[in-house]
Structure formats: C-alpha cells, structure tokens
Amino acid sequence: MENYIFDFDGTLADSKLCSVIATQEAFREFGLSVPTSEQIEHFMGIPIEVSFKEMADHEFTASAFDTLLQLFRKCYKENESKSLAAFPKIPEVLEALQSANKQLFVVSRKNQMCYYEI
Numbered sequence: 001m002e003n004y005i006f007d008f009d010g011t012l013a014d015s016k017l018c019s020v021i022a023t024q025e026a027f028r029e030f031g032l033s034v035p036t037s038e039q040i041e042h043f044m045g046i047p048i049e050v051s052f053k054e055m056a057d058h059e060f061t062a063s064a065f066d067t068l069l070q071l072f073r074k075c076y077k078e079n080e081s082k083s084l085a086a087f088p089k090i091p092e093v094l095e096a097l098q099s100a101n102k103q104l105f106v107v108s109r110k111n112q113m114c115y116y117e118i
Helices: 016-030 037-042 048-055 062-083 090-099
Strands: 003-007 103-107
Touching (some): 048 062
C-alpha cells in the first residue's frame, strides 16, 4: 500500500487568516501591542514559541508566556471554523487517493489534534 504524507498548513489548508486573527486577538487580550498582518505573515512557518517573542514588545516570565500561548490556541480554535479553508481541489484529491486505497497522513507542528472530514 502506498503512503501519502501531507503538511497541513499551507499545503492542504490555507490557515493564514486564522493565524493572523488568533495572534492579534491573543496579543490584544494579553495587553500587548498588536502586530500587523504583515508582521505576523513574516514569521509564519516559524514556531510561535520563537515568533511571539520576536513580535512582542515585552519580556515574559515562563508562566506569562505560557498564558499567551494558551490564549493564542484558544483564539485559533474559536476562529478556525470560519477562517480556515482547504485549498481548491484538495478535498477531491484526497477523496481520489482514499478511493484508490492509499494511506493518507497529515503532519503538523500544532500541538493539538484536529479531525476534519474529507
């Protein structure tokens, strides 16, 4: 059986808008200066554990930084249903592969599991 491994963000789904919204909401809720869309997009692909420290105008304790990351994940989860979308033709491609009995796997750097129907 053939295996197909896909990256989620930027390959199967366009998550840019969701990431921008969640980052801005988390920074706002935490009381930080809100980064622009351009600033956030510049750091996309870099783990948030690194990029958030680069974008923030604030030094963090470990506990405070953990709170910011939790805020981001909460905001992302709240916004993903309305701002996360599969790229065109991706559902059809995945369905065709699945119908051909291919094993499909998705990798992501996100630390939570999400399940989406094809």
